[in-house]
Amino acid sequence: xxxxxxxxxxxxxxxxxxxxxxHAHNPVQWYPWGAASLQKAKAENKIILVSIGYAACHxxxxxxxxxxEDEAVAAIMNENFVNIKIDRxxxxxxxxxxxxxxQAMAGSGGWPLNVFLTPDAKPFYGGTYFxxxxxxxxxxxxxxxxxxxxxxxxxxHEIIAQAENVTAYLQQSNHxxxxxxxxxxxxxxxxxxxxxxKNICGTLLKSADTEWGGFGRAPKFPQTFTIRYLLQYAxxxxxxxxxxxxxxxxNKMLDGGIFDHVAGGLARYSTDNEWLxxxxxxxxYDNALLLITLCDAYQLTADIKYANAIEKITNFISQEMLSxxxxxxxxxxxxxxxxxxxxxxxxxxEIETLLGADAESFCQFYDITEAGNWEGKNILRVLxxxxxxxxxxxxxxxxxxxxxQHCLGKLxxxxxxxxxxxxxxxxxxxxxxxxxxxxxRAATALGQEAYKQMAVNCFHFIQQQFAAEExxxxxxxxxxxxxxxxxxxxxxxxxxxxxxxxxxxxxxxxQYLYAAEQWCLYVEENFSDEEQIFFYYTNSNQDDxxxxxxxxYDGAVPSGNAVMASALRKLSVIFNRPQWAERSYKMVSAIxxxxxxYPGSFCNWCTRILQETVGLHEIAIVGSSAKKAGQTLLxxxxxxxxxxAEELDNTSFSLLQDKPVKESPVFYLCSNYTCxxxxxSVEAVWDALAQKDKISVE
Numbered sequence: 001x002x003x004x005x006x007x008x009x010x011x012x013x014x015x016x017x018x019x020x021x022x023h024a025h026n027p028v029q030w031y032p033w034g035a036a037s038l039q040k041a042k043a044e045n046k047i048i049l050v051s052i053g054y055a056a057c058h059x060x061x062x063x064x065x066x067x068x069e070d071e072a073v074a075a076i077m078n079e080n081f082v083n084i085k086i087d088r089x090x091x092x093x094x095x096x097x098x099x100x101x102x103q104a105m106a107g108s109g110g111w112p113l114n115v116f117l118t119p120d121a122k123p124f125y126g127g128t129y130f131x132x133x134x135x136x137x138x139x140x141x142x143x144x145x146x147x148x149x150x151x152x153x154x155x156x157h158e159i160i161a162q163a164e165n166v167t168a169y170l171q172q173s174n175h176x177x178x179x180x181x182x183x184x185x186x187x188x189x190x191x192x193x194x195x196x197x198k199n200i201c202g203t204l205l206k207s208a209d210t211e212w213g214g215f216g217r218a219p220k221f222p223q224t225f226t227i228r229y230l231l232q233y234a235x236x237x238x239x240x241x242x243x244x245x246x247x248x249x250x251n252k253m254l255d256g257g258i259f260d261h262v263a264g265g266l267a268r269y270s271t272d273n274e275w276l277x278x279x280x281x282x283x284x285y286d287n288a289l290l291l292i293t294l295c296d297a298y299q300l301t302a303d304i305k306y307a308n309a310i311e312k313i314t315n316f317i318s319q320e321m322l323s324x325x326x327x328x329x330x331x332x333x334x335x336x337x338x339x340x341x342x343x344x345x346x347x348x349x350e351i352e353t354l355l356g357a358d359a360e361s362f363c364q365f366y367d368i369t370e371a372g373n374w375e376g377k378n379i380l381r382v383l384x385x386x387x388x389x390x391x392x393x394x395x396x397x398x399x400x401x402x403x404x405q406h407c408l409g410k411l412x413x414x415x416x417x418x419x420x421x422x423x424x425x426x427x428x429x430x431x432x433x434x435x436x437x438x439x440x441r442a443a444t445a446l447g448q449e450a451y452k453q454m455a456v457n458c459f460h461f462i463q464q465q466f467a468a469e470e471x472x473x474x475x476x477x478x479x480x481x482x483x484x485x486x487x488x489x490x491x492x493x494x495x496x497x498x499x500x501x502x503x504x505x506x507x508x509x510x511q512y513l514y515a516a517e518q519w520c521l522y523v524e525e526n527f528s529d530e531e532q533i534f535f536y537y538t539n540s541n542q543d544d545x546x547x548x549x550x551x552x553y554d555g556a557v558p559s560g561n562a563v564m565a566s567a568l569r570k571l572s573v574i575f576n577r578p579q580w581a582e583r584s585y586k587m588v589s590a591i592x593x594x595x596x597x598y599p600g601s602f603c604n605w606c607t608r609i610l611q612e613t614v615g616l617h618e619i620a621i622v623g624s625s626a627k628k629a630g631q632t633l634l635x636x637x638x639x640x641x642x643x644x645a646e647e648l649d650n651t652s653f654s655l656l657q658d659k660p661v662k663e664s665p666v667f668y669l670c671s672n673y674t675c676x677x678x679x680x681s682v683e684a685v686w687d688a689l690a691q692k693d694k695i696s697v698e
Contacts, residue, residue: 056281213252225603264316433495
């Protein structure tokens with residue numbers, strides 16, 4: 001990277017984001033987004049050039065090397081524009097706005113995102129990667145710069161009018177449908193029917209790849225939200241096709257090159273239909289979401305394969321992504337030594353040298369050849385299950401699997417000698433919340449105390465380090481090297497509230513519920529829209545964005561509104577706040593038509609629709625060893641539930657009140673606080689829940 005000092009000062013040198021610091025020595029006079037850079041553009045009547053990316057983004061690195069490190073290109077940028085670099089993970093709010101603008105103007109988006117704004121920050125032109133010379137039917141970056149600068153001089157009024165039109169479009173597209181009109185909140189069953197859930201399932205399965213798993217064609221993303229809906233729908237209805245497609249998708253990902261067989265961890269997506277060649281970056285959120293999905297699969301099937309995968313991913317997370325303070329880092333880069341995937345791929349000769357007599361069977365099992373299975377190199381993947389492979393070669397399956405694990409250990413040791421991919425070591429609130437939830441789920445599914453402790457440590461780290469001010473529920477979004485900054489966004493609060501509920505289930509420590517309640521009240525006060533139904537992405541006191549967006553679609557992470565809808569429903573029972581249940585219902589009813597039509601973009605809402613249809617279990621456990629009994633109960637799959645446990649006779653929670661404490665735990669299955677006759681064993685509860693949860697669909 002160019003480290004020569006330049007006459008133009010590059011303000012990114014004062015930032016903490018690894019992505020921004022990667023550009024801190026460019027000859028471009030970069031500024032971070034903030035009052036100083038925005039005011040400079042107004043004062044000088046200059047176009048703002050906003051360039052958005054993230055540390056693990058391969059094409060972001062390419063454009064930096066080709067254009068932003070070029071002195072001649074930098075001179076054009078410095079003369080004509082106020083150049084602002086943004087880490088999309090630090091400022092997802094700005095990224096969302098200008099990504100929507102570019103998609104509207106250009107028809108597609110991605111990163112790096114390069115967008116030109118008027119001096120008052122309104123977008124009028126943009127695109128993604130631009131090459132140094134005309135290629136791929138794209139103009140060169142220098143040509144784009146010259147054209148935009150010339151247009152500003154010659155046709156400024158036209159540009160301003162275009163920017164006003166784009167901004168008006170962004171405002172208009174922010175409107176969400178009103179809730180379905182029904183007589184009262186209690187009329188919910190009229191909207192949420194099994195027929196609706198069946199239609200959602202059918203639409204999702206239309207795009208299923210029944211050979212390689214997943215949905216749609218390459219590039220293939222994990223789509224864990226879709227998998228989780230299908231698993232839950234299959235659990236309730238016995239729908240075999242939904243179950244098979246969900247499990248096939250998980251299995252093919254775990255066997256494919258998108259999963260790191262050597263050290264664990266899932267890459268962001270696969271560039272092909274077979275999950276062979278990933279885009280090698282590893283994101284914290286992808287691994288958290290896969291862990292949650294694996295917990296569902298393991299609890300439904302008891303298949304040891306899923307337990308092993310949970311263990312492998314949590315080991316990777318604890319070894320590669322865990323900070324000394326207890327938070328989790330954001331991502332590992334795709335590149336090392338300037339080459340994508342270099343850290344992860346192998347030549348057959350390397351394997352033969354390392355493994356000796358075991359090399360032949362290892363290479364056959366993991367699809368390693370002399371010619372390579374990807375660009376002349378090899379990505380480890382499994383094409384046949386261990387049992388099938390062992391039978392073919394007349395081997396004992398368990399012995400063979402142990403031998404392969406021993407070989408993978410040798411590869412892991414050797415791989416550590418290589419230049420490692422760069423680590424994006426900022427700690428993001430929402431992504432950490434997803435990992436807390438994942439670890440809490442893994443702790444209850446597998447009975448692993450270590451996973452629970454990691455989740456607890458991370459939660460308390462967030463409470464201590466992300467607080468915006470004393471005696472307030474306000475939080476900040478990102479933390480690095482002892483400093484947290486930027487007001488937290490809706491996704492941050494929503495995922496943390498959900499994490500707190502799951503951490504309560506893993507510990508039965510009420511402090512997590514009280515924390516969730518306080519954050520819920522804060523979100524209600526500071527993020528609510530004018531109709532008091534949905535929530536804006538940004539806080540009401542944030543004033544540096546041109547639009548306050550309402551994010552309702554699922555993206556790489558779940559929609560904050562969808563997560564809030566689920567959390568409000570559960571917390572309404574826990575804290576006896578019926579108005580939260582009513583708001584949750586209104587949110588879901590407003591989304592219902594969109595979710596049914598486009599379930600792949602609304603799968604977290606679809607899961608909420610399914611839960612509203614089948615009903616929410618309210619489970620109360622009281623008496624001696626109630627908390628231990630509760631954790632045993634959670635070993636199995638119970639998708640739609642509020643579960644509370646208390647061993648003492650003093651509780652302020654409505655669900656636990658008026659239930660006498662006895663020497664042994666007593667279980668109550670309730671609905672709207674009306675409880676059935678108590679049950680006296682975990683097995684009896686499992687049987688009762690299984691009967692309630694099974695529904696036939698005509």
